[in-house]
Amino acid sequence: MDFGLSEEQTLFRDALRGFLDEQFPVDSVRQLIAAERSQSTELLRKLGEQGVPGILIPGAQGGSELGLLDAVVAAEELGRAANPLSFHSSCVMAPLALRHAADSRAEDALKAIAAGEQRHSCVHAGVDLVDGRLAGSARFVPDAMEADAFVVLAAGDAGSTLHLVESDRAGLSREPLVTVDETRRVGELSFEDVEAEPLASLAVADTERLIDAGRIALAADAVGSAQRALDEAVAYSLDRKQFGRVIGSFQAVKHMCAEAVAELEPVRSLLWYAAFVWDERREDSSAVASLLKAHATEVATTVTTTCVQVFGGMGFTDECDVQLWFKRAGYDRQMLGSPTALRAQAAEFDAWL
Amino acid sequence: MDLSYGPEYDEFRARVRAFLESHADRAPAASISAAEDRPEIRQWQKTLIDHGYAARTVPREYGGFGADPDLLETIIIGEEFARAGISQGMENQGISMFVPTLLTYGDEEQKKRWIEPTIRGELIWCQGYSEPDAGSDLASLRTSAVLDGDQFVINGQKIWTSSAGEADMMFALVRTEADAPRHAGISYLCVDMKSPGLEVRPLKTMLGTSSFNEVFFEDVRTPRGNLIGKRGQGWEIGTTTLFHERNMLGGSRQTENMLRRCEAVLRDTGALAEPIYRDRLMRLRGRVLSMKYHGLRMLTDRLKSRSSGAAGLITKLNGCQLNHEVAALAIDALGEYGVLKRGSKYVREEGNWQNQYMFTLGLIIGGGTAQIQKNIISERGLGMPREPKPAPSRD
Numbered sequence: 001m002d003f004g005l006s007e008e009q010t011l012f013r014d015a016l017r018g019f020l021d022e023q024f025p026v027d028s029v030r031q032l033i034a035a036e037r038s039q040s041t042e043l044l045r046k047l048g049e050q051g052v053p054g055i056l057i058p059g060a061q062g063g064s065e066l067g068l069l070d071a072v073v074a075a076e077e078l079g080r081a082a083n084p085l086s087f088h089s090s091c092v093m094a095p096l097a098l099r100h101a102a103d104s105r106a107e108d109a110l111k112a113i114a115a116g117e118q119r120h121s122c123v124h125a126g127v128d129l130v131d132g133r134l135a136g137s138a139r140f141v142p143d144a145m146e147a148d149a150f151v152v153l154a155a156g157d158a159g160s161t162l163h164l165v166e167s168d169r170a171g172l173s174r175e176p177l178v179t180v181d182e183t184r185r186v187g188e189l190s191f192e193d194v195e196a197e198p199l200a201s202l203a204v205a206d207t208e209r210l211i212d213a214g215r216i217a218l219a220a221d222a223v224g225s226a227q228r229a230l231d232e233a234v235a236y237s238l239d240r241k242q243f244g245r246v247i248g249s250f251q252a253v254k255h256m257c258a259e260a261v262a263e264l265e266p267v268r269s270l271l272w273y274a275a276f277v278w279d280e281r282r283e284d285s286s287a288v289a290s291l292l293k294a295h296a297t298e299v300a301t302t303v304t305t306t307c308v309q310v311f312g313g314m315g316f317t318d319e320c321d322v323q324l325w326f327k328r329a330g331y332d333r334q335m336l337g338s339p340t341a342l343r344a345q346a347a348e349f350d351a352w353l
Numbered sequence: 354m355d356l357s358y359g360p361e362y363d364e365f366r367a368r369v370r371a372f373l374e375s376h377a378d379r380a381p382a383a384s385i386s387a388a389e390d391r392p393e394i395r396q397w398q399k400t401l402i403d404h405g406y407a408a409r410t411v412p413r414e415y416g417g418f419g420a421d422p423d424l425l426e427t428i429i430i431g432e433e434f435a436r437a438g439i440s441q442g443m444e445n446q447g448i449s450m451f452v453p454t455l456l457t458y459g460d461e462e463q464k465k466r467w468i469e470p471t472i473r474g475e476l477i478w479c480q481g482y483s484e485p486d487a488g489s490d491l492a493s494l495r496t497s498a499v500l501d502g503d504q505f506v507i508n509g510q511k512i513w514t515s516s517a518g519e520a521d522m523m524f525a526l527v528r529t530e531a532d533a534p535r536h537a538g539i540s541y542l543c544v545d546m547k548s549p550g551l552e553v554r555p556l557k558t559m560l561g562t563s564s565f566n567e568v569f570f571e572d573v574r575t576p577r578g579n580l581i582g583k584r585g586q587g588w589e590i591g592t593t594t595l596f597h598e599r600n601m602l603g604g605s606r607q608t609e610n611m612l613r614r615c616e617a618v619l620r621d622t623g624a625l626a627e628p629i630y631r632d633r634l635m636r637l638r639g640r641v642l643s644m645k646y647h648g649l650r651m652l653t654d655r656l657k658s659r660s661s662g663a664a665g666l667i668t669k670l671n672g673c674q675l676n677h678e679v680a681a682l683a684i685d686a687l688g689e690y691g692v693l694k695r696g697s698k699y700v701r702e703e704g705n706w707q708n709q710y711m712f713t714l715g716l717i718i719g720g721g722t723a724q725i726q727k728n729i730i731s732e733r734g735l736g737m738p739r740e741p742k743p744a745p746s747r748d
Contacts, residue, residue, distance in 0.1 A: 001355065001356065001357070001358055001359070001425060001649070001652060001653060001656060002354060002355040002649050002653055003354065003355075003646065003649035003650050003652065003653045004354065004654075005354075006354070031423075047691070069354060071644065111535075130712075207420065222375055234735050234737065235700050237737065238736075238737065238738075245542050245741065248737045248738060249730065249737070249738040249739070249740060249741060250740070251727075251740055252726065253737075253742075254728065254729065254731035254732070254735075254737050255724070255727040255728075256729040257735055258670075258726075258727035258728075258730035259664045259667075259727065259735070260733075260734065261664075261667060261734060262667040262670050262671050262727075262730060265664040265667055266640070266643035266644050266646075266647040266667070266671065267661065268397065268645055269643060269646040269647035269649070269650045269664075270639075270642055270643040270646050270647075271356070272646070272650070273642075273646040273649075276354045276356075288642070290638045290644065291635065292639070293634070294639060295636075295639035295640065295643065308564050314455075315448065315461060325653075341630075341634060343635035343636065343639070344628065344631065344632065344635075346635055346638075347631045347634070347635050
């Protein structure tokens, strides 16, 4: 019995946390927001050096070929740091999709992702393969304006086909969408008679498995966001004085923080379990992923809302960092299925407990 | 990550299973209340001790089985007995709280005198901690024990005492050092429940039954040799066992079973076909699953003798709240039938869900209220300061 992170995973987590705190603190994220960019060549390259984008990429393509449990360790830390990388798409769903293709172009793309040289985003819905060409539009595509290429899953008669579409290909147009989460950016892609060459075919179950992995990664981001907001709120409560006392000595404030811990810690346990059963391909893995994503992002919403209140009026200002994680939890909650929809989906699986 | 118990435990599990199969014909069912004092349970308890399935780690010289403590073996025994639906024998505060305390703090004579009859169910204990004016603030307890020759003379009152009517003995926290600071003035003392001057009055709960009592002491005498540990050491001794109780009160297996039964109610009433009920069920399932795997995470920490930090302090708070909400959902699904009590015409599920709803509310309060749990989580888990003491009141 050994439930939880291995020693290597704990070391990786601590190293990544130290690296992000030192190299990409929240101030640097705010600079990117001010410049209306999430793209930073330097950020991507340095994360590549840390092995972040290559976790799910085979060793032959320069990755570390680890599991989703390792990926969620990274995703939680990136959430904690409010990092601009759209990890769930560019480092989880895109590489997992590309691994279905036995093709040198897919291998080159994986190499570029692992090295932190290129950003790929995954388009899992909205595009069809019609008469050998790609058509349709996809909304809420992470890094739509910033990605170098898109890993497109185009719907066909049986499952979908996989295509690698560079961002400047003829017939592809891109437009930014503005979300509450300024730390990660999304946009809309329109495919009009775009040249298509299928690199692989994916069964419906394969596509669902990709999406499950993306959901688990978003849940990890939500856990990291909520944890950071809570850490910041507790630290503030030990510093801020009212009525001649630090506010963290009032039970009203202490109990809010205690409730947040009591909700959040078990979610982290479920997160590890969900990633583990995904890696193990257990039969409940898809239902667990849906239920986790629903529960984790709802808890993250509650926890970050609590944390904003611990900061009082300051928490409502742009200047106070806690709002970044509040909004980040909001993004995690809506993307790839909102809680109520995912619970309905998980309810279809009846071999629980 | 490894959710298996390992091959060395497969063999142990097989042994437990073989025992259960060979005893299935004479074993009492798990549904018989373990707190009930019935001859067949006592007989079964003896068999369990002989085979190492009760009092497993209690040394042989005190009547136990004498195995080395092994958390996974304990868990496997629990799992296999539950699977077979067979009683794990007697369960009371003497066995779960007093015996571990005595093994740590008792002297040789005390261990020889009390452990064996306690684990065999021949000596029933109750716990005397809380007082009318010392609930959450337990250290302010005032029941006094004054040494007079070779005896302590006890005066005062205890409350919320489970099983006081059936108990032969009480282990109690009393104030022996009137002049010492609050915590340092408390001692851990055992009292015969048939002592002159000791009176038990049942306390009826909102369930309509008397699961608690008040216990009054008027010049009750108990031998000096019934003191466990040293004078003034009672706080340390008593709070060690309280932690044990809190871990017992929030276990996730009980919650999983309740949720399964709740789901059956939703299915039987047709509520499960309605999306709004399904959503409520799935919400609870998400939380119950989280607590289930959180339990494995905490177990791993214990196996590695590693601190769980704040994550280790939340089990009682979450578990009790969840049980209460599961009962609420089942009652909702029953509609107007959900309000009926046991004994009424048309009653469903013997009125158990209303009982559970109230009983679990009692557990949210008992064994350290939810609010005290939140103080503990924020202070020990998050490093937030204690609420400063207000100026003393004038009366």
